[in-house]
Every structure is written in structure tokens, then in C-alpha cells.
Amino acid sequence: MYDVPQHDAGRLRRLILTAAPPFLIPLVPLLLVVVFRDRLPDRAYVPDWAPDQASGWSQWLSTHIWPVGLFEVVYFSMFMHYRRWPELQRWVAAFSFGMSVAMAATSGFAVAALIDSDGPVPQPSWAGPAEVAIALLAGIGAWRLAGPLPPAPAAVGAPPPGVPVLPLAPGQRAVYTASTWQRLVLLQGAAFLGLAWFSAFNLSRSWPGTAMAGLVGVFLVLQARTVLRIDGRGVEVSLPWLGGLRRALPYDAVQFASVRPRGSRTGPGGLVGGSKGWGYVSGRGPVLALRLTDGREFLYSTRDAETAAALVNASLARARGAAGC
Amino acid sequence: MLIVVDPSSAQPLADQVAASVRAAVARGAAVPGDKLPSARAVAAALGINLHTVLRGYQQLRDEGLVELRRGRTATITDLAAEGGRLRLREAAEEFAGAVRHLGASEEEALDAVRRALAER
Numbered sequence: 001m002y003d004v005p006q007h008d009a010g011r012l013r014r015l016i017l018t019a020a021p022p023f024l025i026p027l028v029p030l031l032l033v034v035v036f037r038d039r040l041p042d043r044a045y046v047p048d049w050a051p052d053q054a055s056g057w058s059q060w061l062s063t064h065i066w067p068v069g070l071f072e073v074v075y076f077s078m079f080m081h082y083r084r085w086p087e088l089q090r091w092v093a094a095f096s097f098g099m100s101v102a103m104a105a106t107s108g109f110a111v112a113a114l115i116d117s118d119g120p121v122p123q124p125s126w127a128g129p130a131e132v133a134i135a136l137l138a139g140i141g142a143w144r145l146a147g148p149l150p151p152a153p154a155a156v157g158a159p160p161p162g163v164p165v166l167p168l169a170p171g172q173r174a175v176y177t178a179s180t181w182q183r184l185v186l187l188q189g190a191a192f193l194g195l196a197w198f199s200a201f202n203l204s205r206s207w208p209g210t211a212m213a214g215l216v217g218v219f220l221v222l223q224a225r226t227v228l229r230i231d232g233r234g235v236e237v238s239l240p241w242l243g244g245l246r247r248a249l250p251y252d253a254v255q256f257a258s259v260r261p262r263g264s265r266t267g268p269g270g271l272v273g274g275s276k277g278w279g280y281v282s283g284r285g286p287v288l289a290l291r292l293t294d295g296r297e298f299l300y301s302t303r304d305a306e307t308a309a310a311l312v313n314a315s316l317a318r319a320r321g322a323a324g325c
Numbered sequence: 326m327l328i329v330v331d332p333s334s335a336q337p338l339a340d341q342v343a344a345s346v347r348a349a350v351a352r353g354a355a356v357p358g359d360k361l362p363s364a365r366a367v368a369a370a371l372g373i374n375l376h377t378v379l380r381g382y383q384q385l386r387d388e389g390l391v392e393l394r395r396g397r398t399a400t401i402t403d404l405a406a407e408g409g410r411l412r413l414r415e416a417a418e419e420f421a422g423a424v425r426h427l428g429a430s431e432e433e434a435l436d437a438v439r440r441a442l443a444e445r
Contacts, residue, residue, distance in 0.1 A: 171333040175370035177326055177362035229362070231370035304354035307327050 009150035010086065017093035017146050018079050021100035021138075022071040026064035028104035032111040033057050045120035046110040054120075064107060071100070084275040084295050090146040098139030102208050105131045128207075135208075152253060153293045158320045159256035159313040166310035168318065176230040176311045178302040182223065182280055185270060189220030223270050226280050228288075228300050230311050235290065235298065237271065237280070247271050247278075251319050253293050257312035259305045260287040288312075326355050326362065330371055336422075338373050342381030344418065350390065350401065351415050361391060361399040 033040065037057075044060035045051055054060075075096045082088035109127045159165065168174060196214035222242040229236045235254070238246035270280060277297035281287055286305035290298040290312065302308055328345040330338050349355040364378040371378075382399050385391040391399040424434040 166327075168329070169331060172329055172331045173371045173373075174327060174329040175362070175367055176328075177366070179360065229366065229370065233370075303356075304327070304349075307354060311327065 010146075010148075011083075011089065014086065014089040014093050014146045015079055017142050018075050018089070018096045019072060021097045021142070022068045022075070024100045024104040025067055025071070025107070026061065029064055029107040029111050030061055032108055033061060036111070036115050039115050040111070041114055041118055045114055045117075046107075047123055051120045067103070071096070081274045085273075086149045088272065090143060090149065093146040094139045094143040097142030098135045099208060099212075101138035102131050102135035105134045154252040155255045155293045155316075156320065157255070158317050163256050163258050163313050164306055164310040165317060166307070166314040168311075168314045173232060174311055174314075176304075176308050177228065178300075178304070178308065179225065179227045180280055180282055180301055181225055182270075182282060184283075185220050185280075186224040189217045189222075189224065192217030192220060220270075226300075228302060228308070230308055230315070232315060235312065237300070239271065245271070249290065249292070249298060251312075251316055254298075254312065254316060255291040255293055256316065257309035258289050258291070259309050260289050260299070326359070328362075328367055328371070330373060332373070338377045339380035339384065342367070342378055343384040344415075346381070346385055347390065347415060355401050357401050357403045359401045361401070363398055 040057070042056070043054040044057050045054045046060065075092060078092045079089055082092060109123065109131070113121050113123055113127075166174070192213050194217075196210050196217055199210040199213060219242075223239055225239070225241050227238045227240055229238070233248075234251050235249040236246055238244055270278065272278060273296070275296065277292070277299060279297075279299035280301060281299050282301040285301055285303050288298075288300045288302055288305040288308045292298060300308075326346065326349045328342055330341040330345070332338065334341065336344075346355065346361065361382065364375055364382060367373075367378045368375040382391060382393060385399070386393045389402060389404045392402050393399045420434070420438075424431075429437075
């Protein structure tokens, strides 16, 4: 039995960097309104509201409070979903910082534009690009603050008895390849693209939500076709439609390989995955399952999963000096 | 699809690549419509020459087992569905290897096959 390794150094720091930024959403406009109260018009003539329906400042500020609770729930759920994966926690922290700063900047620019004005004023042309630039800088800053990450533990033992092992002669070299279509991922991507289209024309003029839905949709669609390769260097999954984007698993990060029966698991979340693991499971046919040293699993549906697992175990045994491989 | 080569073997590497694909088809691991990995990827993974892999793929094309198109990957053809014929070829190749190993002549080998068939 393998222990789940502790791989959580710096988790509290990344959690704080994830949870704190949404509070900027109400704080920035609140501070601006408090500081410039005497130089602002009586009503909040902000771009998203028609001038004749503009509310008072207190009412407008109160609309910034409920998103904090929503984002806290979303980001905390994402963080816990990736609780065993520091790399993804770092991405969540960067995303939380970037999105929160972008939303705070949107409100901040709207208030700043109204300083010393008596009524509605158009947003300056530089406001949009400035929001993007500030969001990027905030995301990059949070990314740097969330690092460095703890190193993943390396496996040293040979595969346990009972797992399939390919009988490879000492001089033999082998490569295993397989490709799959992920129909569920394709449908999810299409749904996100539909949501982005609907949001762009019907729901909101705010760009971050629409852009994120569109980006997620494109990212999912481009993940629909995957290629698995196993050779002497390790295991690699690539996305040919996504410019050959790939994720490699060196043998140091693998404890052993096994085969799961047909339909034994639902999809583990693609190239990103979650705390339980990552990979591509189509729900049909056997599944190659790799136990990783960080306590997670890599899963991949392939018709000849037995051969794939046998090659991984043979390569592990060879790399770790076990006899007979 | 598993491709295995042994650089120390007397069998040419291109033949070993072709034999691996035939074996995958014979055991049902590769079916008509499946794409073979790109020759470049196989060459890089196995540390052999790209043209060696292409020669192996061309053997399979000459047998009608795969379809090769310029600039595109090789695809397993419908001929692969005839698994029995492929298994026969695999068995013949294994027998031919044994004949060479034992140093028997072609006539002796064919006589042995005829006798074995006659006894069944």
C-alpha cells in the first residue's frame, strides 16, 4: 500500500492570495466614493446604468457586495478541488487576483470619470485597455507571490506484484501511442461558447465574464482530440488541435500502472484535472490508470490499456533496476 | 499501438516496425480507420532513423495494410479486418525466423510445412 504524500507546503499562503482579492471589488469604489464624496454628482452615473435610472451612491455601492460572497464560494471551491495540486492552486490565486482587480478597476474608473462632473460622462478610451493591462499585471504579481512551489516527491520502488509487465529484453525499445475523441468535452466546450455568445448579446456589457466563458469554450473544444504516447522518457498527453500543447509525466512521478475495467470512472478533467487526478476517460473501453507520487492518478481510455500499462511498468522496472526488464 | 524494436537483433529495424504494427492488428489492438503514429514521433521515441520507420510503413502500404498519404499520417485499411490472414502471416514470419536460425534450406522448410499440413 502506498501512502499519500504530503505535498502542501505554502498552501495557506496560496489560499490567502485566492480568498483576499474579491474584497477589492467593493473596497476600491467605496474608498473612491468616500474620498471624493464632495466632488461627485448626486447619483452614480456609471456606464452600465441608463442616466435616468442611475441610483444613489449607497445603493450602487451595495451592488458590489454580493459578488464577494459568490466569488469567495467559487474560488474556495476551486481551491479545495485542487487541494493536492499546488500548481493549480497557484493558477487559481493568479486568476482570483486578476479578475478581482479587473472588476475593481472597472468600478474605479467609472467613479474617477465622474469626479468634478455634474452628470453622465463617457468613459475615456483608454479605460478598457487599462483594465486589461491592470488585470494582467495583478495576475502576474499574484503568480509570483504564490510561488515557489514544493517539489513533487519522486518514486524509487519498482511496481508492486500483480500488475501487468511487458517482457522487454534489455536492448529492446518500445513506444505505445493511442488517440481518443472526447465527445463530452466537445459538448461542454460548445455549451460554454453558446453561453459566451448569449452573454455577449443579451446579458451583460461587462467583458470579463463573457471573455472567460468564450476562452473556456475554445479551450475545451480544442481538447476534444488527444494523443497518448508512452516511451522510454515517460508518458505524454498532447492536444494536436491546441498547437500540440502537451503535458508530460516523467517516470519519476509514477509509482505504477494498472488497468481499470470498462466504464469504471467518469472523466477526470482533461489536461488540468483536479485533486483526484487528471487525464481523459471517454466512458467506453478499459482505462489505463497511473498512480502518481503526488497522491493523484492519471487516467486515459485506450482500447489496449493492458499493453499500455504493461509498457509503463516495464519501463519503471527497468528505470529502477528491477530484474527481468 | 505498441511498436517494439531491438537494435541488436539481426532482423532489420524497418521489418521490426512493420511486424509490430501487424501484431497490433492481429490481436485487435489496431482496427481499420486507426491512425499510425507519425513516423517522426516513432523515430524520436525509439531513437532510430526517420527513413527506417518510413520503410516499415511502406512495407505495410505495399501489403495493403495501411494507406499512406503525403503529408498525412498512415491509416489502417479495411484489410486489417481480415485478422486471420494477418495471424497466418505472423506465424509464417515466426516459422521463417526458426528456419533461418536452424540453418535449414527453403526446400526443407517447405517440405516440413507440407508434411505438417498433410498430417492434419
